[in-house]
Amino acid sequence: MTERPLEAAPLLLPAATFAGGLAAAAWPMIPSPRILIATGAILLLAALLASARRPRVAVALALVAVALCGVLRAAPPVLPADHLARRALGTSFTLEARLDQEPVRWAPDRTRLLLEVDAVHAGPERLPASGRVQLTVYGELAAPLGEGQRVLVDTRLHRPIGFRNPGGFDYPAHLRRDGILLVGNTRAERVIAITPDAPAWRVAVKRWAVGVISARLPETSGALLAGLLMGERAALPRESDEAFRRAGVYHILAVSGFNVALLAGAVFAGLAMCGIPRRGAAIVAAGVLVGFAAVVGGQPSVLRATVMGLLLLAALLLDRESQLMNALALAVLALLIWRPSDLWEPGFQLSFAATAGIVYLTPWLTRLLGDRRWPSWLAAAVAVSLGAQAAVTPLMLAHFNQLSLIGIVANLAVVPLAGVATTLGMVALLVELGSATLAELLFHALWLLLLALRAIVHVAAALPAAMVHLPAPGLLTIAAWYAALLLLPLAGAARRMRAIVGALLVTVAGLSAWPWLRPTETMLRVTFLDVGQGDAALIELPEGPRLLVDGGPGGARRFDVGERVLAPFLWNRPVGHLDVVALSHWDLDHSGGLAAVLSRFSIGEFWESGRAPAGASEAAMVLTRSRTPRRVLAAGQRLWLGRALITVLGPGPGPPGAANDDSLVLRLDWRGVSLLLPGDLGARGEAQLLERGGPLRTLALKVAHHGSRFSSTGAFLEAARPQLAVVSVGARNPFGHPSPDALARLAGFGARVYRTDRDGAVILETDGRRLQVTTWATGITEVFDLDATDTTAPE
Amino acid sequence: MLYSLPQLRLLILLALTLLAGLGVREWRAGFPDAADRLERFDREESPVPLVPEAEPVAPASSATRRGPPPVATAGTGAPPPSGATAPSPASAPPAEPLDVNRAAAAELARLPGVSPGLAQRIVEERGRRGRFDSPEALRYVLGMGPKKLAAIRPFVTVSD
Numbered sequence: 018m019t020e021r022p023l024e025a026a027p028l029l030l031p032a033a034t035f036a037g038g039l040a041a042a043a044w045p046m047i048p049s050p051r052i053l054i055a056t057g058a059i060l061l062l063a064a065l066l067a068s069a070r071r072p073r074v075a076v077a078l079a080l081v082a083v084a085l086c087g088v089l090r091a092a093p094p095v096l097p098a099d100h101l102a103r104r105a106l107g108t109s110f111t112l113e114a115r116l117d118q119e120p121v122r123w124a125p126d127r128t129r130l131l132l133e134v135d136a137v138h139a140g141p142e143r144l145p146a147s148g149r150v151q152l153t154v155y156g157e158l159a160a161p162l163g164e165g166q167r168v169l170v171d172t173r174l175h176r177p178i179g180f181r182n183p184g185g186f187d188y189p190a191h192l193r194r195d196g197i198l199l200v201g202n203t204r205a206e207r208v209i210a211i212t213p214d215a216p217a218w219r220v221a222v223k224r225w226a227v228g229v230i231s232a233r234l235p236e237t238s239g240a241l242l243a244g245l246l247m248g249e250r251a252a253l254p255r256e257s258d259e260a261f262r263r264a265g266v267y268h269i270l271a272v273s274g275f276n277v278a279l280l281a282g283a284v285f286a287g288l289a290m291c292g293i294p295r296r297g298a299a300i301v302a303a304g305v306l307v308g309f310a311a312v313v314g315g316q317p318s319v320l321r322a323t324v325m326g327l328l329l330l331a332a333l334l335l336d337r338e339s340q341l342m343n344a345l346a347l348a349v350l351a352l353l354i355w356r357p358s359d360l361w362e363p364g365f366q367l368s369f370a371a372t373a374g375i376v377y378l379t380p381w382l383t384r385l386l387g388d389r390r391w392p393s394w395l396a397a398a399v400a401v402s403l404g405a406q407a408a409v410t411p412l413m414l415a416h417f418n419q420l421s422l423i424g425i426v427a428n429l430a431v432v433p434l435a436g437v438a439t440t441l442g443m444v445a446l447l448v449e450l451g452s453a454t455l456a457e458l459l460f461h462a463l464w465l466l467l468l469a470l471r472a473i474v475h476v477a478a479a480l481p482a483a484m485v486h487l488p489a490p491g492l493l494t495i496a497a498w499y500a501a502l503l504l505l506p507l508a509g510a511a512r513r514m515r516a517i518v519g520a521l522l523v524t525v526a527g528l529s530a531w532p533w534l535r536p537t538e539t540m541l542r543v544t545f546l547d548v549g550q551g552d553a554a555l556i557e558l559p560e561g562p563r564l565l566v567d568g569g570p571g572g573a574r575r576f577d578v579g580e581r582v583l584a585p586f587l588w589n590r591p592v593g594h595l596d597v598v599a600l601s602h603w604d605l606d607h608s609g610g611l612a613a614v615l616s617r618f619s620i621g622e623f624w625e626s627g628r629a630p631a632g633a634s635e636a637a638m639v640l641t642r643s644r645t646p647r648r649v650l651a652a653g654q655r656l657w658l659g660r661a662l663i664t665v666l667g668p669g670p671g672p673p674g675a676a677n678d679d680s681l682v683l684r685l686d687w688r689g690v691s692l693l694l695p696g697d698l699g700a701r702g703e704a705q706l707l708e709r710g711g712p713l714r715t716l717a718l719k720v721a722h723h724g725s726r727f728s729s730t731g732a733f734l735e736a737a738r739p740q741l742a743v744v745s746v747g748a749r750n751p752f753g754h755p756s757p758d759a760l761a762r763l764a765g766f767g768a769r770v771y772r773t774d775r776d777g778a779v780i781l782e783t784d785g786r787r788l789q790v791t792t793w794a795t796g797i798t799e800v801f802d803l804d805a806t807d808t809t810a811p812e
Numbered sequence: 813m814l815y816s817l818p819q820l821r822l823l824i825l826l827a828l829t830l831l832a833g834l835g836v837r838e839w840r841a842g843f844p845d846a847a848d849r850l851e852r853f854d855r856e857e858s859p860v861p862l863v864p865e866a867e868p869v870a871p872a873s874s875a876t877r878r879g880p881p882p883v884a885t886a887g888t889g890a891p892p893p894s895g896a897t898a899p900s901p902a903s904a905p906p907a908e909p910l911d912v913n914r915a916a917a918a919e920l921a922r923l924p925g926v927s928p929g930l931a932q933r934i935v936e937e938r939g940r941r942g943r944f945d946s947p948e949a950l951r952y953v954l955g956m957g958p959k960k961l962a963a964i965r966p967f968v969t970v971s972d
Contacts, residue, residue, distance in 0.1 A: 458833030
């Protein structure tokens, strides 16, 4: 490390301020572009005038102008007049479009296409149009499609909606960053190719490589090699994917500086061996890098690594000393000017943070470890691993709640092995062009390496606490952490610096531990989660017990709500232990997401009605394997959970009926606050419930069966008289839930209705006297005085 | 000397790699089942053996479940037959024997225990030798062990 890092890397400050400007644009109080441009011009003029006498002032003024440029660049592009998003949606369109990406098969019968739309066909008319559309195709396509092919598609378009829960992932924003404002779905037979599949050279090369790998290697090993070489992870089985994450070595499955360095190094060394001079080798290597980047695609990590690789090669050509930090800063600047929205992508952030961590921290760490008499090779390897890990930790926690504890150790073994495998893989592909027999032998040898790699990852991932899940850190925590990292190498012997670093680290520790240290809450909180079409509600009782009722839709072949929505929500809370998981019935929109929850969290008890067989569902198997105590409940039972009384109202005795009518019906009472959870109960089940009697009058009701027309009958509502009703339902579901009839009946009995399809997660919080209802999508909180409403409620 | 030291090392390394590959190839050809098991060591096995004990399967519901034909389970109450490689429902073998001298790779891949890669190798081997004289000749294909052949034997035939 040089003594004056800023002078060695002059682009560092502009890059940082530009990124800062981009980030600041998310602030709502940004003035109009015209004012920004005028201010920027004035600042630059002032900088020019000041440059002679007061260079520091000039630099500061110029940097502010750069930040303003960032703010300006962040403005969303103006939609062209013929953009699809300007049309009235809701009706069916025939789109003429070009595939902007190879189709992605993400489930056996589901394919995702990225369309660049050219025109809309309305009858005989062909109207020019524009826009990017993500289309999900159900069923098997008649012929495989490829990038660049043109298609005609019948589809209905809509704006993307994610799952709007506390701490949830903003899916529409993620799509918007890729320029996708509309999504749609259609059946495979409605997709008609109008041009043949004529792949561009880069697509053809990639297909050829994937084809060779899958022909030469068995499934999982082949998928792993495709990931190592080209970042193609689509074919990797779920459990392998998970193992790489747990072991903290997932980064080797993405194309990054690692691949680029190996590739450039291999080309360079190979040519040097053959006696080609350095300069020539550098030029060839640069060409290979550009070609490689084109083949593997334009993810931020690829672009970053390529830009940096090219700069280093250029330094070599020009006989200049290469400055990694400056190259990194230039890569940031170039990428952000080109695609400003990448700043918010986890891939971009992780790639740059890891590189910066390695470049900035490794020299200092190596010296530190070297002073402790570590052997130099080990010190260097550990320093790289530590530097990268330290820099990405807050980001991994913020985006994925993941902290891999084994990662630092696992990387020491995995990275070198992956390096050898990647190099050999590239050589084998190259040999394949010449001699298939020789290539086959190389692939056989490679198979051993890949097996060894998988074995290491498997063992590392199987260790207990290989990975821990923690709540996402706040902005302050992240800032304090990075400030500490920034000052650490500079601290040295200076006592004041050390004190500052120490204070920063204490701040980080304190803020991170706060969720566990804060006093226990005195409120009952019920969160009806936005899980799309399905049910999932978390009940948090004041004394600590937690009850999860249903787990939303999920499973291996569809979007798993348990893994993608419930788990992050619980981790962010933070909840590590659920005292009770209750399941109303085994329909997949209630039980599908449970497998992920049951396998990731410690569970006290599992409650079920026991009326219908669990079948061979994944959740049932996890339940059996984990030996969770199971309790079969029936009407009439009463249980205490903390200080809350749980009354079981259904199912009653008698022969099993329809699954919905046999739903487990629970009632919760705490300090005069009551909540009724009737699962998917239908009219028949409601009638039986009324016959059996039992306390039905309630303050809050989870509306039965997502607001179906055949539930929430007048007689039932007459008895329940809920003042608040929550419908857990997905937008545009094929069943027409919630039905206007049911909503009208609810309103007729004076219930205030909340819907997760419009409101996102609905959160009820009460201390027994006041009740607060927060709808997450709108951010609105309503407060009700329970003492007052009780008296006005008709008796 | 003919080669510089780094060049010599690289050549030796390459030769070693090729030799290792040769060894692995012979071993995989000789013990395809062991190789297959090794390849799948970290995969979760198919869920068939793990039928939860707390499941009283009502006769009415067993008819609606996907799985082997009712004849196999009715009366005996035995769990569905589980092989080393349990075929998924999607890859049920075809009703009439498949002609391995004519079948496309995709058709071959539907045979029990035949992966797309193996199917591709069958097609390649067929290309090399022209045709298979008997179903037993499939043993020449890398990865087609005796057990695997026995598993697919009822579903394949050879044309002239």
